[in-house]
Amino acid sequence: xxxPTRLSQRAATMPASPIRRLAPYxxxxxxxxxxxxxxxxGQPDIPTPQVILDRFRQYTAPYVPYGPSQGLPExxxxxxxxxxxxxxxxxxxxxxxxxxxxxxxxxxxxxxxxPGDQVIVFEPFYTNYNGFAAMTGVECVPVTTRGEDGxxxxxxxxxxxxxxxxxxxxxxxxxxxxxxxVYTDAEIERLAAICRDRGLYLVSDEVYREFTYDGRTSRSxxxxxxxxxxxxxxxxxxxxxxxxxxxIGNIVSKNRPFMDxxxxxxxxxxxxxxxxxxxxxxxxxxxxxxxxxxxxxxQKRRDVVFGALSRMPGVRVRKPEGAFYICTGxxxxxxxxFAIYLLTEYSQGGETVMxxxxxxxxxxxxxxxxxxxxxxxLECGKLERAMDILxxxxxxxxxxxGA
Amino acid sequence: xxxPTRLSQRAATMPASPIRRLAPYxxxxxxxxxxxxxxxxGQPDIPTPQVILDRFRQYTAPYVPYGPSQGLPExxxxxxxxxxxxxxxxxxxxxxxxxxxxxxxxxxxxxxxxPGDQVIVFEPFYTNYNGFAAMTGVECVPVTTRGEDGxxxxxxxxxxxxxxxxxxxxxxxxxxxxxxxVYTDAEIERLAAICRDRGLYLVSDEVYREFTYDGRTSRSxxxxxxxxxxxxxxxxxxxxxxxxxxxIGNIVSKNRPFMDxxxxxxxxxxxxxxxxxxxxxxxxxxxxxxxxxxxxxxQKRRDVVFGALSRMPGVRVRKPEGAFYICTGxxxxxxxxFAIYLLTEYSQGGETVMxxxxxxxxxxxxxxxxxxxxxxxLECGKLERAMDILxxxxxxxxxxxGA
Numbered sequence: 047x048x049x050p051t052r053l054s055q056r057a058a059t060m061p062a063s064p065i066r067r068l069a070p071y072x073x074x075x076x077x078x079x080x081x082x083x084x085x086x087x088g089q090p091d092i093p094t095p096q097v098i099l100d101r102f103r104q105y106t107a108p109y110v111p112y113g114p115s116q117g118l119p120e121x122x123x124x125x126x127x128x129x130x131x132x133x134x135x136x137x138x139x140x141x142x143x144x145x146x147x148x149x150x151x152x153x154x155x156x157x158x159x160x161p162g163d164q165v166i167v168f169e170p171f172y173t174n175y176n177g178f179a180a181m182t183g184v185e186c187v188p189v190t191t192r193g194e195d196g197x198x199x200x201x202x203x204x205x206x207x208x209x210x211x212x213x214x215x216x217x218x219x220x221x222x223x224x225x226x227x228v229y230t231d232a233e234i235e236r237l238a239a240i241c242r243d244r245g246l247y248l249v250s251d252e253v254y255r256e257f258t259y260d261g262r263t264s265r266s267x268x269x270x271x272x273x274x275x276x277x278x279x280x281x282x283x284x285x286x287x288x289x290x291x292x293x294i295g296n297i298v299s300k301n302r303p304f305m306d307x308x309x310x311x312x313x314x315x316x317x318x319x320x321x322x323x324x325x326x327x328x329x330x331x332x333x334x335x336x337x338x339x340x341x342x343x344x345q346k347r348r349d350v351v352f353g354a355l356s357r358m359p360g361v362r363v364r365k366p367e368g369a370f371y372i373c374t375g376x377x378x379x380x381x382x383x384f385a386i387y388l389l390t391e392y393s394q395g396g397e398t399v400m401x402x403x404x405x406x407x408x409x410x411x412x413x414x415x416x417x418x419x420x421x422x423x424l425e426c427g428k429l430e431r432a433m434d435i436l437x438x439x440x441x442x443x444x445x446x447x448g449a
Numbered sequence: 450x451x452x453p454t455r456l457s458q459r460a461a462t463m464p465a466s467p468i469r470r471l472a473p474y475x476x477x478x479x480x481x482x483x484x485x486x487x488x489x490x491g492q493p494d495i496p497t498p499q500v501i502l503d504r505f506r507q508y509t510a511p512y513v514p515y516g517p518s519q520g521l522p523e524x525x526x527x528x529x530x531x532x533x534x535x536x537x538x539x540x541x542x543x544x545x546x547x548x549x550x551x552x553x554x555x556x557x558x559x560x561x562x563x564p565g566d567q568v569i570v571f572e573p574f575y576t577n578y579n580g581f582a583a584m585t586g587v588e589c590v591p592v593t594t595r596g597e598d599g600x601x602x603x604x605x606x607x608x609x610x611x612x613x614x615x616x617x618x619x620x621x622x623x624x625x626x627x628x629x630x631v632y633t634d635a636e637i638e639r640l641a642a643i644c645r646d647r648g649l650y651l652v653s654d655e656v657y658r659e660f661t662y663d664g665r666t667s668r669s670x671x672x673x674x675x676x677x678x679x680x681x682x683x684x685x686x687x688x689x690x691x692x693x694x695x696x697i698g699n700i701v702s703k704n705r706p707f708m709d710x711x712x713x714x715x716x717x718x719x720x721x722x723x724x725x726x727x728x729x730x731x732x733x734x735x736x737x738x739x740x741x742x743x744x745x746x747x748q749k750r751r752d753v754v755f756g757a758l759s760r761m762p763g764v765r766v767r768k769p770e771g772a773f774y775i776c777t778g779x780x781x782x783x784x785x786x787f788a789i790y791l792l793t794e795y796s797q798g799g800e801t802v803m804x805x806x807x808x809x810x811x812x813x814x815x816x817x818x819x820x821x822x823x824x825x826x827l828e829c830g831k832l833e834r835a836m837d838i839l840x841x842x843x844x845x846x847x848x849x850x851g852a
Contacts (some may be wrong), residue, residue, distance in 0.1 A: 054559065057561075060710060067716070089515050091793075102508070111691075156459055157457060157460040158456060159457050174718075177717025178717055182459075183586065235522070245455075293696070294512045308455075311463055313466035315581075320694025321505070321725065322722060
């Protein structure tokens with residue numbers, strides 16, 4: 047009798063999410079009665095626009111049917127209006143609605159890469175790219191960006207050095223998760239030139255598009271000329287409208303063979319959620335004041351977190367330009383051990399903090415071991431409290447380990 | 450300058466869905482003013498239970514946050530109650546909530562198989578298994594079942610003949626899509642014995658569990674003894690509660706390493722839809738009369754379709770035991786051409802019918818070329834009308850092609 051205990055190599059190499067793998071410690075901490083300030087995950091606490099919440103309640107069909115694989119026509123129209131708002135003129139067939147940005151990335155990797163193919167990413171990078179890559183058998187080849195450069199891109203030669211015969215695409219995220227960096231037009235053009243010369247696709251994850259600070263803007267890849275055949279944009283309403291749990295994202299590209307492949311991937315899974323798309327058709331009615339209000343709030347939060355971290359001894363930090371994350375070096379040997387310490391041993395007045403260790407956001411072994419990502423997704427008062435706790439914990443931890 | 454026109458081999462081999470690939474013809478037919486009776490897709494017209502629709506409207510949080518990767522605890526509790534209702538005692542960690550049955554199948558294949566590995570399926574089989582297999586690089590190896598056997602399983606030797614060194618699992622669906630066959634306890638036990646002896650997993654797609662006719666029941670794999678290490682059940686609320694567009698499914702297994710791998714796959718995509726899970730917690734309050742009423746209705750529909758097909762000259766058909774599909778051989782050479790003819794050339798009083806050609810439900814080339822799948826998901830009056838149209842179209846088509 048055989049036991050079917052062997053799972054796939056893919057299952058064995060599939061990484062646990064560095065954002066979520068500490069969740070059991072947080073559950074246990076909460077069971078002990080602690081309040082845990084969750085800075086580990088980009089889960090905004092900002093209310094969803096009322097027009098979208100209202101639209102949910104206007105769904106009156108007697109059942110919830112499949113929609114078209116590419117998305118509801120009325121939602122695709124709403125997205126066209128949204129993209130036209132910053133100058134991207136799209137045909138309906140340039141848009142494919144997905145089950146969140148997650149599926150958009152997964153389908154894109156699947157359509158461009160076979161198992162063993164490679165995609166260039168700039169580390170530290172959104173850790174779940176590793177997960178989607180493991181699922182599809184794709185290798186993420188890292189080009190390292192550094193805090194001292196504000197996590198901006200290196201020169202062309204450093205990027206081209208990583209391109210090999212199995213490289214299929216360059217994958218970027220701007221405004222960036224986890225660094226908060228917003229790439230300049232010159233940086234995007236540098237990448238586009240490389241992709242053009244080397245026959246690669248340029249995949250741009252723009253789910254934080256509106257989240258830019260200090261008067262900056264983030265220019266969409268869709269508005270650069272002459273890139274129709276190589277440009278692929280991955281998008282989502284999750285962060286823009288505080289709809290992380292709605293699982294509505296989309297792919298945009300004017301490359302027809304690519305979009306045809308995405309359609310066939312999409313048909314296999316039938317359709318993205320119907321009710322949520324119906325609600326999101328209201329996005330054309332979200333007032334501009336909603337977005338500007340959200341931005342002002344996040345900029346205040348960034349300032350609270352950046353200011354507090356800057357004052358902590360031994361902490362290395364750069365002011366983020368966008369998104370709602372900050373990467374920070376800590377005066378500890380092992381940020382993972384420190385993150386667990388926060389959840390299992392340390393507390394201040396019945397409260398503690400949950401952070402995401404940054405090593406899982408790098409592909410190069412050994413990098414990020416003393417770094418964490420903080421998501422500033424709580425209101426300023428709570429963030430101030432969380433920063434006090436973090437400062438106290440660093441002092442206590444360093445005293446304990448004799449640092 | 451290189452054009453990045455090459456897509457992946459995976460994209461090239463990804464099949465278009467035979468259920469959905471005729472959709473553009475149907476759209477064009479409707480634009481011409483025709484009423485198209487859609488028998489191509491298992492999209493029930495039965496209302497969702499009112500308690501679930503009501504629960505949607507009771508969602509009052511100001512935003513829609515991520516839930517846990519494995520699903521909302523309250524929804525997992527509701528599922529435990531549901532499974533206990535037919536004798537399957539599950540721990541919370543035996544259940545993982547997915548974005549519909551689609552993701553459940555995809556994650557399961559990914560956890561069990563590496564690219565090039567094989568899964569035994571019984572053809573004709575749910576065509577989207579091919580899509581998920583193409584996405585994950587897995588090969589579906591078919592064992593043919595035949596109409597003259599009521600699409601029941603062949604003897605052990607015929608199944609074992611298809612098992613090779615790269616076989617990782619047997620994948621079944623009962624009640625079956627597309628054949629409507631309900632496997633007997635003896636058939637399940639035969640498969641379980643093979644899996645036990647050969648070190649394979651047994652994956653059971655039970656999304657049509659309640660849909661059984663003429664007093665039959667379908668016994669869940671979860672209620673067979675001694676299979677905890679090899680049994681994996683794939684499930685969904687799509688058909689059970691007319692929630693196809695809700696995209697809520699789940700995986701059930703007591704195999705811990707497998708469920709641990711599923712958790713890591715699931716963490717990468719963050720979570721299934723939050724609002725839909727919230728609504729589905731009401732499934733414990735769905736009255737038994739809802740399910741019995743739905744069954745009685747589908748049994749009437751089956752009788753209408755089976756009766757009408759039985760009376761058509763040259764049509765070969767078996768009475769389905771469950772689900773809401775019927776496979777039928779037609780007196781035509783090419784069911785694909787006939788399906789397109791229905792949408793482009795034929796009509797009766799401004800109406801026509803859309804069917805799913807069955808060749809895409811087989812993996813063996815050449816099989817199913819003169820067969821179609823009909824989903825009896827319309828009310829009896831419409832089904833009678835659709836059968837009249839189908840009969841008329843067959844006569845007209847055969848006259849035209851000189852058959």
